[in-house]
Amino acid sequence: MTHTFYITTAYAVTAIVTLCLIFWVWLDGRARQKELAELEASGIRRRSAQTKPEPAPGGQA
Amino acid sequence: MSESLAITKFSDLANPTRFLALAARILPWMAAVTAILFAVGLYMSFSTEGDYQQGQTVKIMYIHVPAAWLSMMCYTVMALSAIGTLVWRHPLADVSHKAAAPLGAAFTLIALATGSLWGKPMWGTWWVWDARLTSVFILFLMYLGLIALNRAMDDPSRAARVSAILILVGFVNIPIMKFSVDWWNTLHQPASVIRMGGSTIDAEFLWPLLVMALAFTLLFFTLHVMAMRNEIWRRRVTAQRRMAARLAGRDNVR
Numbered sequence: 001m002t003h004t005f006y007i008t009t010a011y012a013v014t015a016i017v018t019l020c021l022i023f024w025v026w027l028d029g030r031a032r033q034k035e036l037a038e039l040e041a042s043g044i045r046r047r048s049a050q051t052k053p054e055p056a057p058g059g060q061a
Numbered sequence: 062m063s064e065s066l067a068i069t070k071f072s073d074l075a076n077p078t079r080f081l082a083l084a085a086r087i088l089p090w091m092a093a094v095t096a097i098l099f100a101v102g103l104y105m106s107f108s109t110e111g112d113y114q115q116g117q118t119v120k121i122m123y124i125h126v127p128a129a130w131l132s133m134m135c136y137t138v139m140a141l142s143a144i145g146t147l148v149w150r151h152p153l154a155d156v157s158h159k160a161a162a163p164l165g166a167a168f169t170l171i172a173l174a175t176g177s178l179w180g181k182p183m184w185g186t187w188w189v190w191d192a193r194l195t196s197v198f199i200l201f202l203m204y205l206g207l208i209a210l211n212r213a214m215d216d217p218s219r220a221a222r223v224s225a226i227l228i229l230v231g232f233v234n235i236p237i238m239k240f241s242v243d244w245w246n247t248l249h250q251p252a253s254v255i256r257m258g259g260s261t262i263d264a265e266f267l268w269p270l271l272v273m274a275l276a277f278t279l280l281f282f283t284l285h286v287m288a289m290r291n292e293i294w295r296r297r298v299t300a301q302r303r304m305a306a307r308l309a310g311r312d313n314v315r
Contacts, residue, residue: 028288
């Protein structure tokens with residue numbers, strides 16, 4: 001085996017692990033965004049994102 | 062006065078909603094700078110000459126050393142976050158150390174694999190159980206253990222507290238790893254970049270190494286911010302599903 005084999009394999013392993021990591025994080029983000037969008041579409045929102053009811057006219061502030 | 066302003070700014074950032082807004086703004090820039098640094102670093106790495114002793118295998122150093130450095134830095138980030146979990150009970154600190162564990166495991170795996178591929182032609186062996194290699198392998202196992210622990214527990218805040226204690230106990234391995242080459246007689250060489258008396262590496266090799274180290278570090282922070290954002294979204298999905306189930310249950314009772 002020549003040194004080229006060791007250098008190429010080292011860079012290939014690094015590229016594969018790094019790219020897998022990037023894609024995994026990216027795909028995870030997309031899946032979570034999709035889930036949040038589905039919940040939003042079915043009318044389920046975070047309490048802080050829900051619109052507050054209007055106060056009754058003439059009622060106390 | 063300025064100190065209290067800095068604390069206010071930091072606590073503003075520690076709000077998950079503000080963190081998400083900041084992440085959306087800075088992530089494209091971080092990703093772009095990381096890509097540029099990798100392009101420059103790889104060009105410099107492959108345009109340098111071989112070492113007079115190690116020949117072209119010195120090129121493995123440009124990926125091995127940054128990965129090894131990140132394996133330690135990632136654990137240090139996790140230890141700081143663990144302090145945030147245990148002292149301030151801050152949910153963003155929980156999210157930070159949970160999101161960093163898989164990244165640390167990946168960079169430690171790269172350090173182990175590239176080190177082995179560098180060791181075979183230079184030392185004549187793929188692996189030895191010396192202090193440096195063994196402590197890095199233990200670090201890799203600790204990352205895997207923390208990932209498993211976080212996935213095994215349903216309650217994220219309880220999992221975070223248990224993980225935080227384990228992370229802080231395991232932090233003892235970091236100085237052992239760093240100074241193993243000085244304290245014991247190892248096959249692995251002693252420190253040659255960050256050491257008392259300055260670097261012993263020729264500028265020809267030092268510059269590509271520093272650019273690659275910067276690229277890897279920025280890659281880690283970009284992925285860490287992305288993984289933290291994903292974890293915040295995951296917790297929001299869980300909370301909203303629980304709320305929907307509670308509302309459905311109440312409607313059924315009526």
